[in-house]
Amino acid sequence: MIEKLLAEQDGVVTTAQALTAGLTPEAIEWRVHTGRWRRTSRGVFFAVDRPFTDDARIRCAAWSTSAGALSGPAAAYWHRMLPRAPETIEVTVPRTRSGRGITGVRLRRRDLPNVDVVIVRRVLVTRTPLTVLEASTVLGPEVMDRALQKTMTLDHLRRAHARNPGRRGYVRAEQLLRAAEGGARSEAERLFRRIMRSAHITGLRVNLPYAGYVLDFAFPHARVCVEIDGWAFHSDSAAFHRDRIRQNVLSREWTVLRYTWRDLVERPDEVAAEVRRFVTG
Known part of the structure; x- marks a missing residue:
């Protein structure tokens, strides 16, 4: 046995x-x-x-704590959302639990609602909505985007988010949710304008009509336009086809720069430098 x-x-x-x-x-x-x-x-x-194996390593980490639940990227891996396990395994334990984690284990002390934990292959782990939120704040919006392309809904994520206020990464998760709910457009406009102002790059036009389309951002004097790629879960094959046609039409007269919402959040200085190079070149 x-x-x-x-x-x-x-x-x-x-x-x-x-x-x-x-x-x-x-x-x-x-x-x-x-x-x-x-x-x-x-x-x-x-x-x-x-x-x-990685699965053995994660089991050892999860079972090294009393009543601890795998969380963050480790939970995403255990749910088979990620192809590789993280080097450091995060385990969330109740606030009242004392003790320290073993090597390679990061303990988070927080009381999880019962609805947000589940046993998967005999290991206690955060349920998928909370897992997606927490892993996305560490690994980026692609985790959330992939989940929303499958069976996850924004309502699932919003409910888990509301049940777990004040956790590490809460503000970042709220930003991601707002971006996903709005297709990233409103957040992108705010972020891109701020990046341009901080870099003192002028001449920007927002939502400029051109050839039957509306350009997200444009510098008409330099014939440079900036397109923001939204969340894939909003798209379908027809939208993808329309986007390719749009790209071909614009590229005849404009230099087209494309950025994701993550680009604007995580590498704003690089975005500003590239825009400056094309606008002033």
Whole structure:
């Protein structure tokens, strides 16, 4: 029975699980003493006759805490939203829990609503809406965008956001939600204007009509226009086709620069330098 359990749990087992499977405390210690098992933290063991995979590493991290739930990018990986596991595993534990995390584990102390946690493959993890919010604030809006292209809805995200105020990354998540709800246009206009003002780049026109289209931003004197790529979940194949036609029409008369909302947030100085180069060149 213990071998079946190890096979199902990536070679990781807890003391409580081993005892339930029929082992005695002496049998557990014998396995550790003879090198068959490695103790990764108090009450958590790994059977060394198999590879120590990312899944095994995450199980060890999650089970090293009492009542802790995988969160952030680690939770996104556990939900199979990400192809690779993060180097540091984040675990959210109740505020009342004492102790420190093991090497490679970052503890977050916060009380999670019951509705926002779930057991996945025997590991407690934040549910997908909260996971998407928290992972997006670390890894960028692509995480949220991919989720919204599938079964996630903005209502799911908004509800999870409202249930968890004051958490790390809350303000950033609010920005991402506002951008997603508005297709990023209103947020992009505000951010891009601020970037241009800070860089003292003048001559900007907003929402300039041209050839039956409306340009997001334009510098008519330099024939440079700036297009902001919105969120993919708002698009479909027809919208993608229309966008390609629009690009071809504009490029006949304009130099077209394209930026994502993430570009404006995370690398504004680079955006300003590139715009300046084309506008003044």
